[in-house]
Amino acid sequence: MREPKARLLWSAIAVCGLALVCAQAAAGAEGFDTIAIDPGHGGDDAGARGASGHSEKDLVLDISRRLKRRLEARGLKVVLTRTGDRFLDLAARPALANAAHADLFLSIHANAAASSRVVGVETFFLSLDASDEASRLLAERENRSGSQSAERGGVDPLERLLHDLKQNETLRESDVLARYAEAELADLGPNPSRGVKQAPFAVLMGTRMPSVLVEVGFISNPAEARSLARPQRREAIAGALARAVLAYGARFDSRSEAGRHAREETGYDAPAQRKAPAFRDRLLAVKEPGSR
Numbered sequence: 001m002r003e004p005k006a007r008l009l010w011s012a013i014a015v016c017g018l019a020l021v022c023a024q025a026a027a028g029a030e031g032f033d034t035i036a037i038d039p040g041h042g043g044d045d046a047g048a049r050g051a052s053g054h055s056e057k058d059l060v061l062d063i064s065r066r067l068k069r070r071l072e073a074r075g076l077k078v079v080l081t082r083t084g085d086r087f088l089d090l091a092a093r094p095a096l097a098n099a100a101h102a103d104l105f106l107s108i109h110a111n112a113a114a115s116s117r118v119v120g121v122e123t124f125f126l127s128l129d130a131s132d133e134a135s136r137l138l139a140e141r142e143n144r145s146g147s148q149s150a151e152r153g154g155v156d157p158l159e160r161l162l163h164d165l166k167q168n169e170t171l172r173e174s175d176v177l178a179r180y181a182e183a184e185l186a187d188l189g190p191n192p193s194r195g196v197k198q199a200p201f202a203v204l205m206g207t208r209m210p211s212v213l214v215e216v217g218f219i220s221n222p223a224e225a226r227s228l229a230r231p232q233r234r235e236a237i238a239g240a241l242a243r244a245v246l247a248y249g250a251r252f253d254s255r256s257e258a259g260r261h262a263r264e265e266t267g268y269d270a271p272a273q274r275k276a277p278a279f280r281d282r283l284l285a286v287k288e289p290g291s292r
């Protein structure tokens, strides 16, 4: 019952062409205008508990609200997956972003480690294999936040090929977005960048747009917990993430005609885009602290 090779090859070529056309149409249809921000945890799920007594769920909701205000001030539409202290299943978060046709998805979390000495920021994008053991354990912990739906069976092979092509492009863009976010967060200091990593975070599965998860600091470290408890620090983090989003938006729009119009209207021709290669060099130069 095997398919003739020629037909399969032809189908693959047709799908590749279709994917390209679809990608170009999507990029040209409208400029970068909608952001989905996902404050981690909520409700009964408090996330990590801070050395200062704060919960991850409260800190990340506050940062998300500040980021929303900053992006809206730049003319962008912002969707928060949760606006208050309520539980939201992991699968519901990407679904909300998809329904809003968001151009990117940013899940915001705070980290915790067994050792109170571990500090720093790290940014993740999706992979089924984790970059290292610490990333794998982190994803495992964050994934405890709810059920996750895996629906891979019974899909038409052509549909899957199309989906995978789109997924590859989305992953490449997620990598770019993660580097922008990590560079801006690392710039805040004083704690080091732990780098851009990959891990199987359930909340990043199922989004149809570039998606990253940022861990804005370790609340298991007393000094970092005290810092995150200060509104000024949370505002600075929101500012860093806003710069990363705007830089990514400028890159997104530079690829589309409609984007050029949007840029003229909102005036966010982010200079950070020109800084991008330097960001990357600096990040690659950052040595991973051996913190386990």
Ligand SMILES: [Zn+2]
Pocket: 040, 041, 047, 048, 056, 109, 110, 142
């Ligand atoms: Zn978390």
